[in-house]
Amino acid sequence: NAGVTQTPKFQVLKTGQSMTLQCAQDMNHNSMYWYRQDPGMGLRLIYYSASEGTTDKGEVPNGYNVSRLNKREFSLRLESAAPSQTSVYFCASSEAIWQLTDTQYFGPGTRLTVL
């Protein structure tokens, strides 16, 4: 039982390049999330998927797109990377966002640098 896995662990991009961050969970969770963590700013939600087939914007969605490929997988795409997107990206999953006591489980993160 691996929990939430993310690939890659590290990535360096040049400005304007594109890439996709992959996330998968094996806990049969309905809801999945993408966050970014920047120094002094905590975790900010980029996009989330309450259930398979749905996606919604979070707090900081500009410059990103997501795909909920199936119940297990939720990918984050940067179409044209910018230096402001240098950050650590975390994927998370939870049983069901509609439950008040819902708890999110996080992956190990992807450290992205955009030059």
Next chain:
Amino acid sequence: DQQVKQNSPSLSVQEGRISILNCDYTNSMFDYFLWYKKYPAEGPTFLISISSIKDKNEDGRFTVFLNKSAKHLSLHIVPSQPGDSAVYFCAARITSGSRLTFGEGTQLTVNP
């Protein structure tokens, strides 16, 4: 607009003593609160939570206190251990179906 704030970026305590991490929030509609712990190069892990209908929740060495009138949340760790050294995030949710709002985090260092 930072609705959940952790005003202390860092806290240093001696092993065996109490660690108190604080969190303030501005939105009185928050009704569920969580604490997460994060080690370097790892994702955050859930630690403890509390519903707004309670004012205290305990789990072993960890206790969370909620003061709704003051819009204040605190996490007590007793006794503190070196392995508790990590960044601690508080988070809050308004209603079921809504996303979590996280604070900025507090770096706790427990010195042997």
